[in-house]
Amino acid sequence: MNQVSPILLIGVGGAGCAIAHGVNRAFGESMRHVLCDTDAVSARENSRFILLGGDRLSGHGSGGDVAQARLAAEDSKHAFDECLDGVRLAVIVTSLGGGTGGGATLEILKHLRQLGVPGIVFATLPFSFEGEERACRARGITSMIEEAAGAAIFTQLDNLIDNTDNMAEAMRRAVDTLASGVTLFWRILQKPGYIRLDTERVKKIIATAGRGRFATVSVQGPTRAGDAVDALSRSPLLAANQGPVRSILLGILAGDDLRLSEIGTIADGVRDAFGRQASFDLATVNDESTFSGRLSAVLMLFEAGRAQADDGEAVSATGQKRRRRDANPLSQGPKGRGRFTNVEPTIYNGEDLDVPTFSRRNIILDI
Ligand SMILES: Nc1nc2c(ncn2[C@@H]2O[C@H](COP(=O)(O)OP(=O)(O)OP(=O)(O)O)[C@@H](O)[C@H]2O)c(=O)[nH]1
Ligand SMILES: [Mg+2]
Secondary structure (H helix, E strand, O other), X not given: OOXXXXXXXXXXXXXXXXXXXXXXXXXXXXXXXXXXXXXXXXXXXXXXXXXXXXXXXXXXXXXXXXHHHHHHHXXXXXXXXXHOOOOOEEEEEEEEOEOHHXXXXXXXXXXXXXXXXXXXXXXXXXXXXXXXXXXXXHHHHHXXXXXXXXXXXEEEHHHXXXXXXXXXXXXXXXXXXXXXXXOHHHHHHHOEOOOOOOHHHHHHHHHXXXXXXXXXXXXXXXXXXXXXXXXXXXXXXXXXXXXXXXXXXXXXXXXXXXXXXHHHHHHHHHHHHHOOOOEEEEEEEEOHHHHOOEEEEEEEEEOOOOEXXXXXXXXXXXXXXXXXXXXXOOOOOHHHHHHHOOOOOOEEOOEEOOOOHHHHOOOOOOO
């Protein structure tokens, strides 16, 4: 299964490699995966490892330098090509706050996109106790990652842990939570239940989903379906103030005792709680050996809707915005950058400051 899997897990940066390694272990079977970092210490036994940058950084990390990490990943991007045979979808796990997690992820995503492989990114944002510099570095790169990825889920580390945890428990809890979201895609394809999504559908969902958030619950007992809806509705990871929900992906994972009425209860409850207008995809996973008597629900909420472009190609809300901008004669889109072609956009608080304010605010000029 490992060799033919159409999904590749990529861990990027020090913490990203540690989390990806933990996710791989939590899954219980070997996943097709590769780890990469500018720091050689992130290499793990039995995992393919790509040292980013080689001579540029001498294998000791970027020291929080996003620009150096981007150059390092650009230098090494073709090392990924030989890992991509038959890959239809990349799942990238990283932690923002240092240099490599953000910088290298961005360049890897761009390279994958050129090769026609959409990526979903699961990225953690620093603990608040890490201070403003790391938080700021993380914030500075999120919108660029979001733009380069099909889908990007940013999770505040503060929300993944319990305040009574010691550091080791906190990290274990963070890895376990992320693992339940990250592994959903493998489970959907490997152990499909009554309601299936195939690789192409999963790829299409991911290619256009945009910024997202996710939470997972694990429940048991006669009222487990209702309990799952209650817990998801109250999860701080899905808080309503984070942005509009345009599409929903729900995975229900259970053993042989999963009842159709339970699927109905959870699907209806989730749509009532998070938006009937949003497009909705559901997959069930039947895995008696892992979930016997237990039911897990993994819910992903995305902010960019899926729409069909005129040419039949699915485009994200970001993509639709870009198309509208390109159609505008005053557009500052990629073609309109004139002598600033090949210059990176100036992103501040998620906005491209190279685009005039009236365009960013969607103000129509009567000219
Ligand atoms: N879950 C988890 N997060 C961690 C761990 N260590 C650090 N982090 C988080 O990961 C963020 C990025 O740190 P690193 O992964 O060390 O940085 P990097 O991506 O390797 O970047 P550079 O070393 O600066 O090139 C930190 O700001 C923390 O929020 C860990 O062991 N587990
Ligand atoms: Mg590092």
